[in-house]
Amino acid sequence: MEKGTLVEFVVNGERRLAVIDRPEGKKHWVVIDERGQASTLHPRQIEYTVTGQTFKPTEIAAFSQRVQSSLDPSSLEVAWELLVEEGESTDPAALATLLFSSTDPEFCYIAHLLLAEDRLYFKQKGDRYEPRPASQVAEIQRQIALANQRQQEWEGFLTRLQQVIAGEQTPDWQPSDRPRLDALEKFAAFGDDAPNRSAAIEVLAALKRPETAQGAFRLLVELGLWSPHENLFLRHSQIPTHFPPKVQELSHQYLLSPPQDLHPDRLDLTHLKVYTIDDESTREIDDGLSIEYLPDGSERIWIHIADPTRWLLPGDPLDLEARRRSTTLYLPTGMISMFPTELATGPMSLNTGVVCCALSFGILLDADGAVSDFSIHASHIKITYRLTYADVDEMLELGVTAEPELESLAKWAKQRQLWRQSQGAISINMPESTIKVENDGEEIIIQVLDDRFSRQLVAEMMILAGEVAARYGQIHSLPLLFRNQPQPELPSDEELLQVPAGPARACAIRRCMPRSELSITPSRHASLGLDTYTQVTSPIRRYSDLLAHFQIKAHLRGESLPFSAEQMQDLVLSIASNVQEAALVERQTNRYWGLEYLRRNTHEVWSTLMLRWLREHEGLCLVLLEDLGLELAMRLNRSIELGDRFQVKVVRADPREDTIQLQEVSTLEATQMAAG
Secondary structure, three states, rough: OOOOOEEEEEOOOOEEEEEEEEOOOOOEEEEEEOOOOOEEEHHHEEEEEEEEOOOOEEEEHHHHHHHHHHHOHHHHHHHHHHHHOOOOOOOOHHHHHHHHHOOOHHHHHHHHHHHHHHOOOOEEOOOOEEEHHHHHHHHHHHHHHHHHHHHHHHHHHHHHHHHHHHHOOOOOOHHHHHHHHHHHHHHHHHHHHHHOOHHHHHHHHHOOOOOHHHHHHHHHHOOOOOOOOOHHHHHHOOOOOOOOOOHHHHHHHHOOOOOOOOOOOOOOOOOEEEEEEEEEOOOOOOEEEEEOOOOOEEEEEEEEOOOHHOOOOOOOOHHHHHHOOOOOOOOOOOEOOOOHHHHHHOOOOOOOOOOOEEEEEEEEOOOOOOOOEEEEEEEEEEEEEEHHHHHHHHHHOOOOOHHHHHHHHHHHHHHHHHHHHHHOOOOOOOOEEEEEEEEOOOEEEEEEOOOOOHHHHHHHHHHHHHHHHHHHHHOOOOOEEEEEEOOOOOHHHHHOOOOOOOEEEEEEEEHHHHOOOOOOOOOOOOOOOEOOEEEOOOOOEHHHHHHHHHHHHHOOOOOOOOOOOOHHHHHHHHHHHHHHHHHHHHHHHHHHHHHHHHHHHOOOOEEEEEEEEEEHHHHHHEEEEOOOEEEEEEEEOOOOOOEEEEEEEEEEEEEOOOEEEEEOOOOOHHHHHHOO
């Protein structure tokens, strides 16, 4: 190439022009750009040579300015339309002729730029450019439009984030924002194991936030999407928190137009006085109790269980969703129902003032409390009284003569308890508490449940119904989900007597108790003292109970059972797994709020009872905070006996990290803390 030839080369993606000054060695050229800077180029680095004219470095700027003023990318579309029809390829000189009717160096370079920068209409093959087919151009245009749309959505998303963070506006999230917000939520919950982790990190990086799960958590809280106390245990689980639209639609449809009752000949028990006994806050009322006085002077116990199978069929969307959930989840912040709430607390429940469908167990007991006869019926009942446990205790203590049925129920409950004890039942009475969170986490209420007789009364009646349902299934060879428990190996009486009576002794017994199991084969339930048992009294809240209703009601109608033994066996595993996961989330969530309560009350002194050693050589023990019913681990630096009481304070509690440090305090220090 002669001196003064104008060439184009690329540096860091930028096109530059320079003129040939002299050769360098055998192959290289020294070029001078418009600023007078020299560069050494290999021929392969030269992208384009402007032929037909020589230049001085000082003339490059004017040439570039003329080129830019005449550069019109839209003109390339016109050329493509002409060439694609003829199927002809082109090069810069030919394109210059087509567009400008000239092959002057300036116009040829313009044509080169149009072709070199184009990614839509032409594709390069060697020194020539072929027009793309119209279908290919249309597809590329579609992809470009999508890319532009995604970029606009991304920029809009960042703008909304920054506006919400700055408090300039309430969130106005768009549908396109949801995948990015979901990615943030999953990253905050699962950390590096989160799917689409890169999308979350992209958002955090754009906002110059820490690219960590904690950074994502803090951002979600700042955006108002999560609470500072967001339940990560629930988010880690597979438990659904919302009902699918088809389930909600079917629920609404059934409320407006109930399905046909498969038991048109229900036994009319509306003449009976029926009591429901629950906590005041209970909304899913699933059991009621009656006493029927028979002509011979005997008393028949009636245990009425809500009949949700009146409102669904095996395999319909409501049933499949309940099966997927397997249980209602009870959390301090509220419940996650197995059925849509409007059904669960509405027509499925045993509500007062209306005729309700029920599955009723009529039971005769002998003098010892053993079942002498029973029958099961699909029924109609009408609730007479909705009572709380406190109401029942008060009425029994006062001996209200107008309610002899309650007295009879209490009498039979005590007799049943004695009978089960004679059959080897094992009672473990550990303090239990409930934790409720109100006002978006501002208020935490921990209440130790009273050991009221009314609770024992209801429990005995529910156990009785479970025994009767299991015996019915056993007699008629119905595949049910029986609940069995192996016989435990308990400490000897001598060993137990060395542990003080109360929570410490109950804890020692509890440690020896094997887990209960679900099986389609009936077997003994050791702690209940029953040879056969199934759960049947909470079909609105437990899917295993619902299955028992399906099977028993079908048998009562004389129809084939909806679930075979093989199908029930398959359901055992999935239900047990789901229930175990729900129990874990409940336990973790209750512990979180228990620790949060203690974190907020470090000024308090707690009366504490030693339950057992965890690692005695390390001084690590399990203690019970008696006022709260909370069991916690702590270290003690002195010898102590099981059942001993002492006082502690909270040194540090971090519910998010699941850590707590308790410290024993002296009587003097406890007095000083109490005095403020």
